[in-house]
Amino acid sequence: MVNVHSYADSTDVADAVARYVIKHQNAALERGHKFKIAISGGSLGKVLNKGLIANKENFANVKWSNWEVYFSDERLVPLNHEDSNYGLFNEMVLKSLREHNVELPKVITIDESLLAADGSTDDKIASDYEAKLPESLDLILLGCGPDGHTCSLFPGHKLLSENRRRIAYLQDSPKPPPRRVTFTFPVLFNSKNIAFVAEGAGKAAVLSQIFEEKDSGLPCELVNKGPVPVTWFVNDPAIQGVPVTATKY
Numbered sequence: 528m529v530n531v532h533s534y535a536d537s538t539d540v541a542d543a544v545a546r547y548v549i550k551h552q553n554a555a556l557e558r559g560h561k562f563k564i565a566i567s568g569g570s571l572g573k574v575l576n577k578g579l580i581a582n583k584e585n586f587a588n589v590k591w592s593n594w595e596v597y598f599s600d601e602r603l604v605p606l607n608h609e610d611s612n613y614g615l616f617n618e619m620v621l622k623s624l625r626e627h628n629v630e631l632p633k634v635i636t637i638d639e640s641l642l643a644a645d646g647s648t649d650d651k652i653a654s655d656y657e658a659k660l661p662e663s664l665d666l667i668l669l670g671c672g673p674d675g676h677t678c679s680l681f682p683g684h685k686l687l688s689e690n691r692r693r694i695a696y697l698q699d700s701p702k703p704p705p706r707r708v709t710f711t712f713p714v715l716f717n718s719k720n721i722a723f724v725a726e727g728a729g730k731a732a733v734l735s736q737i738f739e740e741k742d743s744g745l746p747c748e749l750v751n752k753g754p755v756p757v758t759w760f761v762n763d764p765a766i767q768g769v770p771v772t773a774t775k776y
């Protein structure tokens with residue numbers, strides 16, 4: 528099942544994403560366990576900051592200390608490097624939470640002590656992160672690249688057919704930096720919920736390909752066609768001319 532929610536204003540997109548996240552947080556806590564969420568890089572950090580922190584009503588409903596935060600992909604650079612997805616999350620979310628004196632979520636990162644400049648330990652970093660993953664994530668928040676990639680699963684890449692490893696590494700990412708680790712489809716398809724956030728007129732062409740009838744084979748389309756409920760949060764320009772019916776969340 529795929530739902531699309533669209534808004535004219537980015538603040539409304541962020542608010543809808545935040546309410547959706549809080550709903551799944553509450554459902555996980557009602558099941559008696561921590562809220563296990565995975566996030567991506569790109570503009571997601573900004574959206575989470577706007578929706579979950581700057582929006583006071585939503586902020587009051589987030590139980591940060593009951594969250595376990597994972598990363599759907601990570602660039603193999605030190606955690607304080609400007610390319611690091613953790614670094615982005617730290618900058619956009621954790622920093623603000625520290626300023627608010629909020630008890631922080633548990634954040635599960637790659638083990639940066641394993642990083643080697645020549646990439647010889649990338650396999651080990653992937654296995655180490657795989658061992659830290661829960662059996663099933665409550666929610667995975669994804670971005671959609673202009674080429675239709677998501678996580679670090681790129682169109683036509685051999686990792687699209689990885690069905691054994693839950694975290695894989697790649698050293699040939701078409702988008703820099705080349706060395707990364709990423710969730711594979713077995714993790715995506717074993718999660719409880721998936722949401723994409725995509726904004727801007729620059730996404731309309733790829734969203735048309737993803738949502739049109741014929742198979743594009745693009746990673747985002749493969750996620751849509753999987754067994755997990757998928758919700759897209761977009762702004763109006765991103766779905767201009769795209770064959771989908773959008774509602775409000």
Ligand SMILES: O=C(O)[C@H](O)[C@@H](O)[C@H](O)[C@H](O)COP(=O)(O)O
Pocket residue numbers: 567568569570571600669670671672673676677678679702703724725726
């Ligand atoms: O790993 C990367 O190279 C990026 O983080 C990338 O995957 C990003 O998430 C998408 O391109 C969506 O980007 P936006 O969120 O900015 O639309």
